[in-house]
Every structure is written in structure tokens, then in C-alpha cells.
Amino acid sequence: MSAGASGPSPDRRKLRILMVLRAPVGGLYRHVIDLSGMLAERGHEIGIVMDSRVGDAQTLARIEAMKSPPALGIHRIDIPRVLGPGDFTASFKVRGLANSLKVDVVHGHGAKGGFSARLARLGVAGRISVYTPHGGVLHYSATSAAGILFRRVEWMLLFMTDAMTFESAYARGEFERQIGKVRCLSRVVLNGIADEEFEPFDPSDADHDFAYVGELREIKGIDVMLRALPGLMRPDGKAATLIVGGGGPDEAMLKALVRELGLENRVEFVGVQPARSVFARGRYAVVPSRGESLPYVCLEAAGAGKPLISTRVGGIAEIFGPTATALVPREDVGALTRRMQVALDDEAAEIAEAKIRQAHVRAGFSMRAMADGIETAYYDALAARKR
Secondary structure (H helix, E strand, O other): OOOOOOOOOOOOOOOEEEEEOOOOOHHHHHHHHHHHHHHHHOOOEEEEEEEOOOOOHHHHHHHHOOOOOOOOOEEEEOOOOOOOHHHHHHHHHHHHHHHHHOOOEEEEEHHHHHHHHHHHHOOOOOOEEEEEOOOHHHHOOOOOHHHHHHHHHHHHHHHHOOEEEEOOHHHHHHHHHHOOOOOOEEEEOOOOEOHHHHOOOOHHHOOEEEEEEOOOOHHHOHHHHHHHOOOOEOOOOOEOOEEEEOOOOOHHHHHHHHHHOOOOOOEEEEEOOOHHHHHOOEEEEEEOOOOOOOOHHHHHHHHOOOOEEEEOOOOHHHHHHHHHHHOEOOOOHHHHHHHHHHHHHOHHHHHHHHHHHHHHHHHHOEHHHHHHHHHHHHHHHHHHHHO
């Protein structure tokens, strides 16, 4: 799936690559770390730029766990959350860093990383800018003043972009529908998970019926899931329980909703933990999102053969593949309630469906394939820049 490409480049030299992102959290950050590690193992030299004001112990732990640490270093600069003059200051710093490191590729991730990556490429012969939106400005309402402005900026930046990669066909379709036709080299490169993430969970570890992992904010639909929980009953007559892993701005509101619904003894919040450790404690994983691109939590659950309940948003249907008919509408408490009850009533059917989904994910969502796709996009864009 490409546009603007004329075949792979014969130039396979080792590259100097600068990854740029703002907040080192969530699936976007995992994508950058995984991709950087895979490319470093192939001999490329990688540097990472991220916001100096965002991060925690898990941020450092992910970097320290990389098999091949970034040869060009980790760089922290101020990258504002809201668009403003500070973005130009950050972009000039990224450009200066790219010049001093003599990088071949500046790869921006997310709207802020993409802004700096495109400006860092201007006027430098032989350097390319690559952009992966990860949703980016599309998370803003298309009718709001901010959403209109940000979409206009994205459209203007397309003329400074050498290549775009999208983590799902859905993501590319939405970008072109809302921003404009991508006329540079364009590739859909699916997110991938590591070989060890296909290892199944131990059923004896499950001490809850349902498990949620992710940020605690409105777009994730956790409130919908909580409202679906009260009437759910297991075949043995006991009330269904839920474990929630993650943190975010809506944590206090969600805990208040748990109290309002009288679910204090049925819902456990365990904070930010590795996804697998939380999923292991639930018989079924639940992703009740209002909006997604191609969420890693779905890949991790599906890849390990965990029965999975999710809404039909973003590229999740691409992960579900032949089992996509099981997806439920977003923000529909009744539909989610019925789907969760069906799972409780027939665990054997859910496990059989999970095995079909696991085979689909294993066939198309590996980290190796992800690195292959991105690396080839770099080479093809560099070749096109020389012409």
C-alpha cells in the first residue's frame, strides 16, 4: 500500500535516525521504543527526542530495557502540549540537534513530533522527514476552533513531508478524509508485538472476570464499561468483577462513579502496571473505547489468546480480522452489557474465538514486519529525495 513510490531503493546503507515525540507514554511511546530497538539491532544509529516535562519511572525503564540503547542519545527538550510559539522554539532545537548529529532521517510521531520533524528537514539536502500521526490532531473535534486550526496546519505540513506511515488502513483513510490526499510516499505499516507476547496466560492467575488496561480518560470509554457492570452475573450466581490498570486525568471521576454505582467491592484499581500483568488477572479483556487507531492493548490481549471484548472503533476491526462481527458499537451501554454477559455465559466459545483471533494477529502483526516496513519506507523516501 503506497503512493509516490517507484520501487525499493538499492541503497541499503546504515542510517542515522532521529525519532521525535512529545509525551513518552502510551502506545505511541511503545511504538517508538520497539521500532528504535529493532532498527538499532539492524545497525542503524538512533536518537530519541521527547518532552523534558513528561515522564516517570516506567519511561526510563522502557529505555533501559532496550537491547540496543540509542547510539545518538536520549534528548529532552520543552515541547508544549498546546500549539503555540513554543512549538517553533522546540522545532529549532530539534533542527539544531539533527544538524549536529548529521541525521539522515527525522521521524516525527504524533502531531507535535511531526511538526518538528518536518521543519527540521527544510533546506537540508539529503535529509528526509517521515511522519506517523498516531491519530494526532484527529483527536480534536473537526468543528472546534482548535480542530480547524490544527487540521489546516497538518495540511500545510504535507508539502514538507517525504514519507508518511500509518499503523492501520483505518488511520490512513481517516487522515486523508479529514486532512487531505497524501501525495508523498505513503505506507500502511501495522504495529507489531514481540514473539514472547504470543505466549498464553496462565488461567489460574485470573482472580477477576474482566480486565481493562490503559489511560483513564474519557476517550477510553471506561465509564461505559462501569455502567455495563452492575447487572452482570457469572453462571455460579456471583456478581462479575473488574480489574482496572492504568492512570490518567479521569481517575478520580471514575472512582467516584464506582461509588455511585455501588461497585466498590467489584472493581479494583491497581494503577499503572505492565499490560500483561493486569490482563493475566482477568478472564476476559475489555477495550470499551470511544476512539482508537490501532491499540497495542488489543494486540497484546489478542496475541496471547486472551478472550477480548471491544468496541468497533479505529483499526480494531483489523486486529479482530475474521472475528470482527463480535465487536460492539461505541458508547452503547446496553450492547456492551449484552456482549459481556454472553462471554460470562459461554467461556468455551470465547476461548475458541480467541484462538482464531490469535492466529490472525500472529500472521500479520509482528515487530519484525513492522521494522521491515518502516525501514523500506526510509530507503524509498531517501531515493525519491535524490531524484
